[in-house]
Amino acid sequence: MAAWLEQKTRRGHVDEGAGAGAPAPSPAAAGATGATVPAASAAAPAGGAAGAAGAAAPLVPAVDAWGDAIAAAPERIPAPRHAARAAAGGAPVPPRVCAGPGRLRVAVVGAGKVGCSLGRYLGESAAVDVAGFYSRDEAHAREAVEFAGGSVFASPIEAVRAANLLLVTTPDTTIADVWDELARAAHAGEVSLRDKLVVHCSGALSSSVFAGARELGAHVCSAHPLYAVSSRFHCWRELGRASFTLEGDDWAVDLMAGLLRARGNQVTRVAAGAKTRYHAAAVMASNLVVGLYDMAAGELVRCGFDRAEAEAALAPLFLGNAEHIAKDGVEASLTGPAVRGDHTTIDAHLACLEGRDRQAYQLLTEQLVDIVRRRAAEAGPLA
Structure with missing residues (x-):
């Protein structure tokens, strides 16, 4: 994929999102019409068998490159500040999501307005596959899959098994419940959260809602679109002009910033203690x-x-x-x-x-x- 992305960048066709004009087909539709996949992507290592079984490709350690997940617009992506600090301090640098030839697999827990919109929006990126959706209302999950692609998951645990990046887009009052279910399963050995990126989209809550994430090896942050998402199936086209606010651990924030900047979004980082005031400003x-x-x-x-x-x-x-x-x-x-x-x-x-x-x-x-x-x-x- 690296050579393909380099060629696309030289030609000025970095992002295959919906930018202007007619809406792009969903990932599911692209597969149905036989859309071609870059040759290098097809050459993924043996992890492909696991991917076919519904498991996410392993995260590949890499210090010297962002990797394919955010290489779609390298000129917009800043050098990872935390990597330089870690290297200078002798601390290990965490692995990068999809630093090999694979694509970032995103699963969404919550199939409401933000879940459908953000899942489809990120899924239009050249570097992202939508793994699927989980919702307590299975009909909602099926509608989201028809709209954005992927599979219907029976639980958040099944969703995180199939993904590198888990987006939790449930109401604020249930984000902690979703995380508690995942954390209990990880402690019981039912699922691994190591090197998974777990992101919630609340404007008011910080990433501290993911209690104990560091001990479980997960990288966590909050990513909030400063935009009124009023529709499940139409607002995704409008997210390209939204500013996003990120908060959380360095590695998670840097990767989400790269993904969003590659889609053309303005990104601002805030401190955890500022989230409530930030959300009040958004409400105003x-x-x-x-x-x-x-x-x-x-x-x-x-x-x-x-x-x-x-x-x-x-x-x-x-x-x-x-x-x-x-x-x-x-x-x-x-x-x-x-x-x-x-x-x-x-x-x-x-x-x-x-x-x-x-x-x-x-x-x-x-x-x-x-x-x-x-x-x-x-x-x-x-x-």
Whole structure:
């Protein structure tokens, strides 16, 4: 595969994802149509027999290369910082997932919106195979497999046996339960977690939910898309423009960063202790905006609009402002009475508003005044 990827890179066709245009077929569909696999991939060593039986290829130690799993876009992948530190300190460098000719096999526990979307999104990578899905609702798992490929697993234990990378995309309240089941099975000798990469996708929880992972030889992290994933089968196309936040052990974070950067995503690492604050920020920019929009629509209804008309009327204003913020930043996007220092208009607004709408208006106006002051301090007096 290395020669094939090198050729693809030289030609500028690094990633075979869904980027632009028509959606790419799922891995299952590609197999059904007889899509060719790079010749070097077919030449995998004897581990292929195990792969045919549903077990993941062994993880191959390698210090000097990222390996095929993240070689699809080598120019975007930073040198593994932890490897240099480990080498300098004389500590052993952990093995790299798929450093040989194999592909990274990903299994997903949880077949909801994030599980289906992220499984399909990563599965479109030239370096990833989707091993399959587990869900407490078997029908959901079957739908996910039809959408993204792989097999239906009877348990999380069966899923991790078939994968190098296990994505846990269940609700936050059940992530620890999934891990406890895997850890008990590992302690009982029913499954090995050594050199497995185990990742959850919670925005609020840190990787510490994977208690005892180091002792079991697993590499763990959290990987959260800073994006509102609202659909099981459509949002995967939108993940290419999402920023991802990673937290966890160095090796796991570096490999996930490589996979995501190879797909074109921005990646930021945060400390475990910052996860709750980070998630609160995400809620402010996503869910709370919905509440604010609802308040605005409600005020228009009181002006004589019907509900659907009010929501539709606000859409161009909302979308235009959001695009301006995304393109030019908060300070350059500020308009309205707060930036003009128009206290008369602000007082009139507060006088006609009531209850939570009035409180929200007042609090957010105070925030806008802070932005005005910040901008003045940075750029001098306003024109």
